[in-house]
Amino acid sequence: MIFNNPKGAPELACDECGCRWVDRISGTCYECGAPVSAEAQAEFVRALAAFADDRRRTVPDLLS
Numbered sequence: 001m002i003f004n005n006p007k008g009a010p011e012l013a014c015d016e017c018g019c020r021w022v023d024r025i026s027g028t029c030y031e032c033g034a035p036v037s038a039e040a041q042a043e044f045v046r047a048l049a050a051f052a053d054d055r056r057r058t059v060p061d062l063l064s
Contacts, residue, residue: 001040002047010047015040 001013013020019031027036 002044009051010044012036012040012044 001015001018002010003013005011011020012022012024014022014029014032014034014036016034017029017032019029021030022028022036023030024036024041027038027041028034029036
């Protein structure tokens with residue numbers, strides 16, 4: 001499960017209990033211990049990339 005935090009960034013959550021405390025090393029939820037699927041983790045990576053692309057387009061480059 002992926003949702004956006006108040007700043008608009010994606011966050012990965014457990015599909016079983018909705019907890020946002022996911023151990024990405026072991027691929028399990030800290031709260032209920034349910035495995036987080038490789039598909040959900042890949043979807044999260046895609047959501048992060050899309051968020052980063054959007055930020056690059058909408059936030060002025062402060063270093064230039």
